[in-house]
Amino acid sequence: MKKNYSNFFRKLIAALFYLFVFALPWQTKFIWFPADSNFKEISLYASQLILILVLVLFFIYKIKNKEFVERIPEIWYFLAGLELFVFFSFFFAPDKALAFYRYALFLIVLGLFYLLREGTGFKNYEESLINKTKVIYSFLFSIFLQALLGVYQFLSQSTFACKYLGLATHDPQNLGVAVIETSTGRWLRAYGGLDHPNILGGVLAIALILAAYFLAKKKMLNSRREIWESIFLFVFYFSALFALLFTFSRAAWLSFAIGLIILLITLIKEKDRWILGRYLALVFFSIVLGFIALFPYQELLQTRIMVNSRLEEKSISERQEYLLQAETVLKTNWLFGVGVGNYTVALKDQEVIKRPAWDYQPVHNSLILLWAETGCFSLIFFLGFLICLIKKDRREIFSWAIFGVVIILMLFDHWLISLPFGVVFLFLVLGLI
Secondary structure (H helix, E strand, O other): OOHHHHHHHHHHHHHHHHHHHHHHHOOOOOEOOOOOOOOOOOOEEHHHHHHHHHHHHHHHHHHHHHOOOOOOOHHHHHHHHHHHHHHHHHOOOOOOHHHHHHHHHHHHHHHHHHHHHHHOEEOOOOOOOHHHHHHHHHHHHHHHHHHHHHHHHHHHHHOOOOOOOOOOOOOOOOOOOOEEEEEEEEEEOOOOOOOHHHHHHHHHHHHHHHHHHHHHHHHOOOHHHHHHHHHHHHHHHHHHHHHHHHHHHHHHHHHHHHHHHHHHHHHHHHHHHHHHHHHHHHHHHHHHHHHHHHHHHHHHHHHHOOOOOOHHHHHHHHHHHHHHHHHHHHHHOOHHHOOOOHHHHHHHHOOOOOOHHHOOOOOOOOHHHHHHOHHHHHHHHHHHHHHHHOOOOOOOOOOOHHHHHHHHHHHHHOHHHOOOOHHHHHHHHHOOO
């Protein structure tokens, strides 16, 4: 009876966790405290509720089965140091409610990382609590729907709202909407169900690397299930590839390209000619189909790459301005930061003449943003955590490629630190490698 109860508990935790992974990209949320920008908003996401429930059940299961290990891995010392200075930054935050919300979210993602570390390994000859392959497929299936939505948005140049799925309308004629401006007009970039095309692009880049690896490693199809998995992966990969192209996110394109190169090097070192051959074929067809997809939109591609339009020049100048703003913030707050989640609040507070709320943006570099918000010691512990993570023995074959994608995204954008979705997604991905 006790064993049956334990098995039910394990299955419940696993099922809820797969549901959380599927729900994560969808921005369904209850707004507790509205704000004039997403960076200052305090909301409770549906995916967060599921994750909290999973973590509660998981820790109850661990306590009842007394599965806590005595030896603490080195990686947790770095995370403990990071947590300490994130907490300490709370006392320097001008908006204490926002800082408390973001600190609580950080504790939740630490729980998520712990669950992935402890729940995906084998213990006492038992099957792992969480199946990493099922986690990845749950993620890919959810992103597949996001990719289809993104392709539809770009090709139709229209969006629709749905509060239950967290979808908002984006009119390319409105200011503030991410578009490409050419002689033919303003072209809407693919958003999917996320807050910005750069976010969709980054998520798709990681999903595509995972799908590419899974496609390449499949050798023999011995069951109907494996056949359907292969069909899904093929359909997903090329749908997501088109969606990635239609985001016109330069950082996402760059990170995906680097991820493919790193994965190629990794597979060469594995010395499996069959997998390497399939992978090279996949990359070849990706280039060909990418060329075909973007050929009708040569002007948009040229504008985005050559940075020869008003909006593109404005985008580059704004990124440079954000770096200068970060330098100003760090001059007086380099040690302990301005408070977790409080970067844009601090920017506004330090100016005498206030600008519109949308004009206050985080610096487009996640590492600098982490430093500015929580101090130099947080940054040091976070970098130590990343180094320790990638050095671990039980790394997946795709780990270096995913790690490369994450680093590029962090160097060229802020959403992995500045937005609740980004923080949760970051630690989900890091937990998988």
